Amino acid sequence: MRIHFIAIGGSAMHNLALALNQKGENVTGSDDEIFEPSKSRLKAKGLLPEKVGWFPEKITSDIDAVILGMHAKADNPELLKAKELGLKIFSYPEFLYEQSKNKTRVVIGGSHGKTTITSMILHVMNYHGKEVDYMVGAQLEGFDTMVKITHENEFMVIEGDEYLSSPIDRRPKFHLYKPNIALLSGIAWDHINVFPTYENYVEQFEIFLNEITADGTIVYNEEDAEVERVVERTTNTIKKYPYKTPDYKVIGGTTILNTSEGSLAVEIFGRHNLNNLAGARGVCQLMGIDAKGFYEAIATFKGASKRLEKIAETATAVAYKDYAHSPSKVKATTQAVKNQYPDRKLIACLELHTYSSLNPEFLKEYNGALDAADGAVVFYSPHAVMIKKLEAIKREQIEEAFDRKDLVVFTNPADFKTYLFSQNYENTSLLLMSSGNYGGLDLQEVKGYVEKT
Structure with a gap:
């Protein structure tokens, strides 16, 4: 089959492209932005588009299937051309x-x-x-x-x-x-x-x-x-x-x-x-x-990537990263680390990054989510709120939602990094929860600092 991906650079989409290529299908694709590791992995198999962008001329009548990713818009020029030619258009799950x-x-x-x-x-x-x-x-x-x-x-x-x-x-x-x-x-x-x-x-x-x-x-x-x-x-x-x-x-x-x-x-x-x-x-x-x-x-399963993934450890300190972002996941993950190391101080950091977590109406769902932590930190980017076209969030709203008087809130990546690198991690567990990256936080730097202290 000849299969074309509209938005081939996505995490799921590029993996499907690689799988179909491995199966022996003829795979092509387009995207207006492709980041790592998708970029390198597609390039290694000869599937990386020569140029970023959308090119309707790529869509021809000999294509057997078009797979449309969520990153594309409904008015995507390649999608419109595929519809015009009457091609079979599938969503990823279809x-x-x-x-x-x-x-x-x-x-x-x-x-x-x-x-x-x-x-x-x-x-x-x-x-x-x-x-x-x-x-x-x-x-x-x-x-x-x-x-x-x-x-x-x-x-x-x-x-x-x-x-x-x-x-x-x-x-x-x-x-x-x-x-x-x-x-x-x-x-x-x-x-x-x-x-x-x-x-x-x-x-x-x-x-x-x-x-x-x-x-x-x-x-x-x-x-x-x-x-x-x-x-x-x-x-x-x-x-x-x-x-x-x-x-x-x-x-x-x-x-x-x-x-x-x-x-x-x-x-x-x-x-x-x-x-x-x-x-x-x-x-x-x-x-x-x-x-x-x-x-x-x-007994040999060590966990999925970014799910309570250990990033640093010494005899008296440990640091984990986790994909947790919804209230139930944040609460369960925080409690899990505290239960595993009950005699250590737990510093739990959460980045509010998704549409739901940055919605003022949804914030109240986080009440008690960080209660198991000895030190609780929330980071969010006002710029991310603006990009998502959501109502602006005030620091006081977050403090009220989590219902912790000692909650520390950061909106600047540099300030958050300074906080992390000023802590003494002896007899401490550090938990970093996010579906983002705290504005570009280098986890290798975190690992080096935690293990040094």
Whole structure:
């Protein structure tokens, strides 16, 4: 097939392009901006566009499929040309479904934990040499790309994002995959710019359950009241398998699980991650991996990229970065680090970077999110608020939302960096949570400073 990507530089889009190129398809693409690591990875495979920008002349009648990324606009000149020629235009999730129609589709959904659970499943399958197709939202150790598509593999494991499919398809991505096996990890309001009310957001998960194939299966977190309610009231005739956080203890900074196979030390930590582990185990069992095989493999899982990823450590200090940005994720991640190192001071830093987190109406959802930290810091960029065309946020609004009198708020990257590099990290845990980069913070510098002190 000849396949053209409109907005090939995106994290997910460039990985799909690489996967299709690996499969032997003829891949081309365009974008008006391409950053690292997408740029280098596309260039290495000869897929990097010669020039940035949109070029309608690239769109010709011999193209079999056009894949449209979210970065493009509805009036994109290449998209308009494709429509004019009557070409087949797919959103990212539509194309993944087309490529997996004859496979057993395993879709991991939920407001939080999707990437980690998907990563765990793929790690277990890889450990046992079981080849599967997949799409996951983070780079994994032992995997070349975040997407793999073949002709022959039986399963396709997909991280099911609830965000929109494309500029011309306003359906959530996970509505399009029609899973045979699905997982639902949790429901906590997010993406307020798309789902303006909590009820509207929950409705998307109800639709997700209805899209599971007849006689399909839902593996769900029974500890989440909203998840349990949505699963119980679905009219879809599917099998239902609940899961819950396993028994565990923390000894000397190491998490020990109590399993049917005996005590097991694991690399990951935090109640939310162990809950994710239980969900992954349920799915792996449905994919043919028994308990013994699962626990043997999961003991070597170190985590997904940017998910409680350790960036520095000494005998008395440790620093982690995490992708957490929504209130529920921030609270769970902060609590996890405090529980893992209860005798150390915890400095938790959060960057407000997404549309939801920078929305004055949504800010109140963060009440108590940083309570487990001994020192709480929030960073946000007024420039980012302006670019997103949102109402300006005042420092007082953030202090009121988090309900901490000792909250430290920064709006200037240089001031935030000065704060970080003025702390004494002896007997301290540092947690940096963001889907951005704090205005250009160099994590290698942070690592050097923490380990020096």
